[in-house]
Amino acid sequence: MKLRDTEEREMHQKDHSKLRESMVSLEQRCEERVLQAVRAAEQVQKATSELQKATSELKSYPELKSSHEALHRRQEEVSKDLTSRCEVIQRLLEHERSNNLQELKSL
Known part of the structure; x- marks a missing residue:
């Protein structure tokens, strides 16, 4: 009986270790995806700013042309x-x- 309890405890610890490793890996992937999303948001913000600048320049085009x-x-x-x-x-x-x-x- 003790042997069986020990085996079950070891199995449980192994499962727990695997689960912990999976959670750490999942957290790392999530952090990486968050960083990618932040970088993408920064690029979108920069592109939006450039688009606004170009739009402003286009609006002044008739005056410049004149x-x-x-x-x-x-x-x-x-x-x-x-x-x-x-x-x-x-x-x-x-x-x-x-x-x-x-x-x-x-x-």
Whole structure:
């Protein structure tokens, strides 16, 4: 009888040890999954922040486009003005050169 009680106690202890090992393993897997979930939540939060930033930039796109177009128009105006001024200066220089040549011929 004692032998049987001892065997049952040993079996119970083995079962208890296996159960304890299984619980520790389960706890470790749960902790790992929690950490994975936390990392995934952080990535989602970061992606959400980036998406909000991109959305904000897209909302300002019409203003930026309008500003860019206005700047481009102004650049064209300045370019035309400079071209016109250069042409005037070139004509003045040609006129001055012509006058200088006439003065030289008259000397």
